[in-house]
Amino acid sequence: MITVIDKNTALVLIDLQNSVMAAPIVHSMDDILSNTNKLISIFREKNLPIVFVNVKPGGSWLNARKEAKMPAYPDDENLYKITGKLHTESSDIFVTKHTWNAFFETELNDELKRRNITGIVLAGVATSIGVEGTARAASELGYNVSFASDAMSDRNMEAHKHSLQYIFPRIGETGSTNDIIKVMKQL
Template identity: 60%
Template sequence: MITELDQQTALVLIDLQKGILAGDKAHPLEDVLKNAAALVDGFHNAGLPVVIVNINPGGAAWTRSRKDAQMPASKKPDDFTEIADEVPTRPDDIFVTKHTWNAFFETELHNELQKRNVTGIVLGGVSTSIGVEGTARAAAELGYNVSFATDAMTDRVLEAHHNSLQYIFPRMGESGTTADILNKLK
């Protein structure tokens, strides 16, 4: 349950990009994008920072390491990193390209948030158990108050989505719906 949002809270949306959004998800993608757009509008109207994160794993060290599930070697489409048209970004939003699951690792995200005195973040995006959870873990380690917009995120694996929501996120922050979060902005 979302009890409150810090006065300086940023919205951080993970990997809502054209190259990631294809495929089945735990929640209907249209609903996730609609809720993400409502959060963006709400944060813009409140004068709070909006962070739009995409991923471009090309050449990152983790893509070359041994693991059971290998990354497909297929060529990415030209629009792979482009943010979905449904997400209403502005030029003054913070845009971050990550190369791993964690939007803080080897990016300027923490510095950008610190410049704006941000102490809390609201997270949404895809995939719940990968990019959102990876970023949430780092945010919690850095001392941010973390809130999860549960209806503005999804995962390709329903069980993984539910595991993050039920067992992982309660250890790092508070969870609620887009409506819950927008009500706390007022």
């Protein structure tokens, strides 16, 4: 249940990129994107930052894969672009991560601190990987974390449910897009 959202909160959207759009998930991608666009609208209305995070192999993670002689990832840059079904603007923050955690070896924390952000609302795919990895790091960095449960999904229902039922309640508050919008209208 969402009871409070900091007045200095950013919306952080995880891995809603072309390659992820093509992968199977347990919920309707159209519903996920619709709810995500509703969140984007309320954050724009409140003039709060929106962060689009994509994942692309690179950094120390990719070097470790190469050293282990693991298969290469495709060079097709289009795969790593944020889907055109989301309402992005040039003033949004765009972060490319290389691991599950959007804070590791990226500028995300610096971008949020520069804007005096104290809370984040998280959404995206996959619940148990990129969203959870980022949430754990955000909590460790002292952010107040809220989760938009109907604006995220996973490839595996058990993993999705596990994150929502057991991990996220230890990190922050979880609610629907409408719950978040209701609280944000009071900011």
